[in-house]
Amino acid sequence: AQRDRPADRPSSLPACALSTPERAECRTATALATDRAAGADVLSARVTLAAAGVTVLAATADTSGDTGDYSATPLKPSGTWSAGGSSGGFNYSYPIAVPPVPGGLSPQVGLTYSSQSVDGEQVATNNQPSTFGDGWSYAPGAVTRSYRTCAEDPNATTASKTSDACWVGQILRVSFAGGSGDLLQDASVPTGWRIAGDPLARVERLTGAGNGADNGEHWKITTADGVQYFFGLGTLPGGAVTRSAWTQRVYAAHSGEPCYNATFALSFCGNLAWTWNLDYVVDPHHNAMAYYYQPETNHYGPNRSTTGVPYIRGGLLEHIDYGLRDPDLTATAAPARVWFTAKQRCVESEAACAEGNIATTPAKWPDTPYDLNCNAGASCPMHSVSFWSRMRTTGIRTEVSNGAGYTTVDSYALVQGFPDPGDGSTPALWLDSIQHTGGSGASAVTLPATTFSGTKLANRADSPIDDALAMVHLRVQTIVTETGETIGVNYRTECTAPVTIAPEANTSLCYPVYWTKVGRADPVRDWFHKYVVAEIDDQDPTGGGGVVTTTYDYLDGGAWHFDDNELVKAKYRSYGQWRGYGRVITRTGAGLDARTRSESRYFRGMDNDPLPNGARRPASVTLSADVAVPGAATSVTDAAELTGLVRETVSYDGDGPVVSAAVSDYWVGPVLASRSRDG
Numbered sequence: 001a002q003r004d005r006p007a008d009r010p011s012s013l014p015a016c017a018l019s020t021p022e023r024a025e026c027r028t029a030t031a032l033a034t035d036r037a038a039g040a041d042v043l044s045a046r047v048t049l050a051a052a053g054v055t056v057l058a059a060t061a062d063t064s065g066d067t068g069d070y071s072a073t074p075l076k077p078s079g080t081w082s083a084g085g086s087s088g089g090f091n092y093s094y095p096i097a098v099p100p101v102p103g104g105l106s107p108q109v110g111l112t113y114s115s116q117s118v119d120g121e122q123v124a125t126n127n128q129p130s131t132f133g134d135g136w137s138y139a140p141g142a143v144t145r146s147y148r149t150c151a152e153d154p155n156a157t158t159a160s161k162t163s164d165a166c167w168v169g170q171i172l173r174v175s176f177a178g179g180s181g182d183l184l185q186d187a188s189v190p191t192g193w194r195i196a197g198d199p200l201a202r203v204e205r206l207t208g209a210g211n212g213a214d215n216g217e218h219w220k221i222t223t224a225d226g227v228q229y230f231f232g233l234g235t236l237p238g239g240a241v242t243r244s245a246w247t248q249r250v251y252a253a254h255s256g257e258p259c260y261n262a263t264f265a266l267s268f269c270g271n272l273a274w275t276w277n278l279d280y281v282v283d284p285h286h287n288a289m290a291y292y293y294q295p296e297t298n299h300y301g302p303n304r305s306t307t308g309v310p311y312i313r314g315g316l317l318e319h320i321d322y323g324l325r326d327p328d329l330t331a332t333a334a335p336a337r338v339w340f341t342a343k344q345r346c347v348e349s350e351a352a353c354a355e356g357n358i359a360t361t362p363a364k365w366p367d368t369p370y371d372l373n374c375n376a377g378a379s380c381p382m383h384s385v386s387f388w389s390r391m392r393t394t395g396i397r398t399e400v401s402n403g404a405g406y407t408t409v410d411s412y413a414l415v416q417g418f419p420d421p422g423d424g425s426t427p428a429l430w431l432d433s434i435q436h437t438g439g440s441g442a443s444a445v446t447l448p449a450t451t452f453s454g455t456k457l458a459n460r461a462d463s464p465i466d467d468a469l470a471m472v473h474l475r476v477q478t479i480v481t482e483t484g485e486t487i488g489v490n491y492r493t494e495c496t497a498p499v500t501i502a503p504e505a506n507t508s509l510c511y512p513v514y515w516t517k518v519g520r521a522d523p524v525r526d527w528f529h530k531y532v533v534a535e536i537d538d539q540d541p542t543g544g545g546g547v548v549t550t551t552y553d554y555l556d557g558g559a560w561h562f563d564d565n566e567l568v569k570a571k572y573r574s575y576g577q578w579r580g581y582g583r584v585i586t587r588t589g590a591g592l593d594a595r596t597r598s599e600s601r602y603f604r605g606m607d608n609d610p611l612p613n614g615a616r617r618p619a620s621v622t623l624s625a626d627v628a629v630p631g632a633a634t635s636v637t638d639a640a641e642l643t644g645l646v647r648e649t650v651s652y653d654g655d656g657p658v659v660s661a662a663v664s665d666y667w668v669g670p671v672l673a674s675r676s677r678d679g
Contacts, residue, residue, distance in 0.1 A: 081479070081487055081536070084552040086580030086602035086644055088532025089116035090489050092479065094434055094450065099400050099409050101323030101335050103287035108177060109320075109338055109396070111138050111434070113452075115475045115491070115531060116578075121459055122471070122528045123515040128367055131316055131342065131393040133416055133431030134473060140291050140317065141176025141278035143183065143219045143231045149384065152569065153253050160253045160264045163384035164302055167250055167257040171566060174203075174231070176278055178223040186673035194673045197641070200224040210235035211245035213273040214258075218245065226284035232276025236290055238330035243293045244279035246312035247271040248385050249302055265303050277317075282326045289322035290329065294342070296389055298373060301380035308380035314389040316342050333401050341395040345429065347417055358390060365390060366418045366427045392416055392429055408440035415449070421472035422456055430454060430474055436482065453478040455491070461510050461527040463497035468526075475531065488537040499527040503575040504611055507557030514572040523572050530558070530578060546591040555583040559604045579604040579643060582621065597652040599624065605643030621647045623663065632663040641668045 083090045096109040111132055118135045121127040130137050150156055150166035160166070172183035174195060181196035183203060193203035202222040209216035211234025218232040232245035250272040252260040261267035282288045295315035299308030323335030346353035346364045353364065362370040368390045374380035394414050399406035413435045418427035435449035454474030462470035479487040495510030503512045509530040514523040532554060539547045559579035582602055589595030606619035619638035623629065627650055636647070650661045 083533040090533045099336050105283050105287035107320050118473050128388050129429045134428045143174045143276040146171040156253045165250045167252050184673040213245045214269050214271045228282045230280035233280050237327040242279035244277040245273045246275040247273050248311035286326045288324040288326040292318045294318040300382045306379040308374050337399045339397040342391045343394045345392045411437045423470040423472040425469045447482040451480045461495045461497040485540040490535045491531040492534040493529045493531050506560050511576045512574045548590045550588045553585040554581040559606050562610050594654045599650045601648045603642035603645045605640035607638040627658045627661040629663045
């Protein structure tokens with residue numbers, strides 16, 4: 001195991017592990033309290049030797065540690081940037097052009113970078129970057145269901161306190177082009193389900209699909225415009241297989257839960273889905289498109305055994321077919337396609353990165369936890385599932401049918417690397433550039449690459465005496481587009497260790513996280529940085545203009561809401577949900593020219609936030625005193641339903657008088673469905 005990977009766990013085993021390892025009681029490992037100097041390769045643990053006989057010790061792979069948790073389950077010039085706002089994050093979007101088709105139904109494809117997603121990488125999250133690179137994403141959509149480790153069940157018996165996944169209820173979330181939010185059970189609607197925040201979408205939980213999941217469980221969501229989205233359908237009309245439902249073994253510790261058996265070893269569902277990927281879309285005119293996936297399979301030893309059982313640890317989007325007609329998808333070849341090409345998560349020579357080499361030279365796959373891999377038929381000492389990929393996306397290609405095959409329209413080459421973070425931790429996949437080529441063959445035109453350079457920023461509020469890694473991650477600092485435009489990003493934070501702020505009173509740019517160190521019984525509270533954009537410098541040399549500078553002033557302190565994640569024990573929840581700033585001033589200008597100035601006020605949803613003493617936090621949003629807007633209430637409740645929305649925007653003549661002002665009023669309806677998050 002690499003020195004900082006969440007896989008280094010010294011453990012003690014019963015003496016019979018040497019003579020009869022096939023017996024379950026002889027394979028029960030007890031984690032030892034472990035210390036390791038930051039950046040060092042030596043683990044130390046205090047051991048009490050057996051008074052007689054032998055003491056058996058082992059270094060075993062584990063899914064979690066002090067740099068992340070792989071058991072956590074697991075976005076003109078070509079791009080456009082945005083920053084500031086209430087959250088203060090930096091975002092960059094690189095669109096992928098797709099050929100039009102008759103009927104008009106086509107996928108929206110593009111790569112999106114978010115600095116905030118990198119801020120969220122801490123010890124309790126799965127920190128392997130996406131297959132595109134750290135901070136980058138593209139996913140058509142999915143329904144996900146969360147489980148918890150059986151050992152975290154406060155009502156579990158001793159026999160069921162294992163590292164397996166256990167049922168914890170219908171904890172579901174959806175994200176797709178039609179919207180996103182929690183899926184809530186609601187007996188008042190015919191289908192029994194709703195999307196939180198969308199009263200018009202029809203949500204159906206269905207069975208009988210040929211998708212590899214128990215009972216063929218899958219989802220169908222019909223939006224208000226009549227478009228139908230299928231998640232995890234698996235087998236499309238005509239028989240094509242999408243491999244879109246990703247499953248795992250899940251145990252039932254209590255009567256009434258799926259697949260329950262009074263004998264815990266038999267009390268499990270073999271293939272419950274943790275992700276149903278979007279795989280089929282049909283509009284009201286029967287235009288259709290289909291998404292196909294490439295899952296990755298792993299094995300683990302359930303219920304403390306070493307006999308491996310398979311599960312899907314992750315995967316990639318392989319290709320999209322569109323321009324189809326429902327239901328006869330096989331009548332003709334798909335009129336248009338988008339392909340996503342992938343290679344091993346290794347950036348050396350083709351020979352060095354050959355698939356079979358990962359077992360002998362895993363260091364060439366720096367951010368792949370291959371010590372958590374177990375092949376079919378092998379003995380599996382890993383007793384919990386882990387979620388990760390050994391692949392990276394290296395290209396995107398759009399095609400149209402020419403009757404005899406397909407003609408390439410556009411292609412995009414992605415170049416990645418593994419820059420050294422400099423703190424002794426494992427390098428993470430980084431997207432260096434995207435290069436667009438139009439056409440193919442002799443007529444192809446290749447544009448200059450859009451490049452991305454990063455700055456190293458510590459995620460942990462690090463101290464020289466805390467004996468833990470700083471968890472340095474890169475954020476995009478400089479972008480040079482294919483036209484030569486240069487975008488420079490400057491970030492700031494304000495926390496230094498040791499942090500002594502009371503979490504409920506925290507308004508600074510850091511947040512608390514509870515996590516359990518390897519071999520320790522109780523969690524500790526650690527602090528992590530939040531970075532916001534202070535300034536962006538944008539220069540387009542082709543126009544001969546100067547640098548356009550945009551600065552952001554964040555006022556009145558940041559807001560951290562109590563984290564109501566139902567998978568975390570209530571006593572370990574803290575104030576870690578970033579709700580941003582209530583007031584942000586933006587100034588933009590070039591050289592000595594007068595700068596524009598605007599001030600925006602935001603809802604942050606902080607009213608009724610629970611406090612440690614059992615009280616609830618009152619919060620409101622107040623209008624600017626610089627201008628009066630007829631008919632607008634001076635102060636309104638900072639309602640949770642309005643989080644992130646703009647209440648007021650005031651534009652000024654530089655630092656002079658008000659030029660204009662706009663106030664937005666919102667209607668908050670009654671609660672239609674809810675889900676308890678007591679935990």
